Amino acid sequence: MNWEIIANQLLDFLKTEVKKAGFKSVVFGLSGGLDSALVAVLCKKAFGENALAIMMPSQFSSASSVEDAKILCEKFDIAYEIIPVSPMISSYLENMQDDKLRIGNFSARARMSVLYDISARQKSLVIGTSNKSELLLGYGTIFGDIACALNPIGEIYKSDEYAFAKYLDVPECILNKKPSADLYEGQNDEDELGFSYKQIDALAKKLVDEKKSRQELINLGFDKDMIDTIENKIKINAFKGKLPKIAKINWSKK
16 A cells, blocks of 8 residues: 555645635644544644644543653644543533443543634634544444544544554554543443454455455355444444435425
8 A cells, every 4th residue: 555645645635625615724633542643644744833733631531642642743743732621521420320431422522512612713624533444333423523524534444544654653652552532441442342443444345345245255254243243333323424314395295
């Protein structure tokens, strides 16, 4: 895979679409994870000082999230602000009854509320940080981390991002950490999904990109239960990638 060509395509995409929308600057969340690190570096290359990273730690964030995000910003000279979302989450926490899924979703939406407010202050566009694996599986929060104006990495599978990150010279501390949305203490993407991203992406490339049938996938050696699980996740979460459906009205009908 020629990452130089891909990087140039994504930089052109960002510059063209932001200009087309009438903006000159961008803002994005930076978690200390791989996805947002890639977006941060691309935005810095595309917009220079007009790219702003926002770190939004909560009381559930890992200690390394802000530390690693700072290392990235210092290495690439990316402007950033730190805005803790802990007070927002704490004010509603007792209503969520220790439900990790609800806490995670609420945290993601709190962060996106902050990000869109900062985008209004800066007169900037919000850039998304969800990869193709997450978008296909619906592994994200609608109106939370999935929300954005533009997404430069939505066509890149998670397992392929590591090679891209090495090409972009992302720090090792980010490359070596386990994938996590950092929504609560100890949260791990692959544990929640039940499979590694390497396994998921290998199947998804055949199922989605090559449109292989279930039987063809079985013949290729993929586990039947895994095929069913991934197909089901893709199907039931497809609504997250669509705009709200608006009812059609026949005004002439009597």
